[in-house]
Amino acid sequence: MEYRRLGASGLKVPALSFGAGTFGGQGPLFGAWGNTEAKEARRLVDICLEAGLNLFDTADVYSNGASEAVLGEAIKGRRDQVLISTKTSLPMGDGPNDAGSSRSRLIKATEDALRRLGTDYIDLLQLHAFDAGTPVEEVLATLDQLVRAGKLRHVGVSNFSGWQLMKSLATAEKHGWPRYVAH
Numbered sequence: 001m002e003y004r005r006l007g008a009s010g011l012k013v014p015a016l017s018f019g020a021g022t023f024g025g026q027g028p029l030f031g032a033w034g035n036t037e038a039k040e041a042r043r044l045v046d047i048c049l050e051a052g053l054n055l056f057d058t059a060d061v062y063s064n065g066a067s068e069a070v071l072g073e074a075i076k077g078r079r080d081q082v083l084i085s086t087k088t089s090l091p092m093g094d095g096p097n098d099a100g101s102s103r104s105r106l107i108k109a110t111e112d113a114l115r116r117l118g119t120d121y122i123d124l125l126q127l128h129a130f131d132a133g134t135p136v137e138e139v140l141a142t143l144d145q146l147v148r149a150g151k152l153r154h155v156g157v158s159n160f161s162g163w164q165l166m167k168s169l170a171t172a173e174k175h176g177w178p179r180y181v182a183h
Contacts, residue, residue: 001050007181015056024066041074059087072118101131156182
């Protein structure tokens with residue numbers, strides 16, 4: 001397996017990663033993707049690790065957290081062999097704070113993901129979408145707090161436009177907060 005540095009970080013990741021969107025398979029969208037449960041997921045993780053692929057990607061919105069829970073079961077007892085990437089900020093409910101990247105949402109989403117994954121840290125947390133309703137400073141200060149607490153190793157984004165990414169990177173640089181290492 002070929003390994004590369006993740007963005008401007010020192011973390012080496014495989015050129016390929018395994019997307020766990022089919023794990024858990026709940027609801028109309030994700031149920032149609034697949035419904036891999038823990039036993040089969042563990043077999044898939046075994047195959048990946050044998051091939052040198054150790055990066056597994058999921059998201060809280062995948063099957064309403066079931067994907068993270070199944071991945072957590074599949075990697076149980078070998079956390080030190082894998083890298084976990086998960087995403088948050090898309091809606092997880094109908095409540096006013098069930099979506100976005102506010103301080104309270106990011107803290108709750110991180111704690112929930114850690115519990116479902118059965119781990120005490122996430123290698124890469126990515127924001128699944130830009131939250132125009134939350135100040136970039138609040139988002140980045142919260143991610144900095146979670147990194148300093150040891151709950152996150154690296155942060156990144158998904159589905160950001162160029163200007164959203166550049167605004168975030170400039171703000172991180174200005175305040176000395178962690179820069180996004182993946183997009």
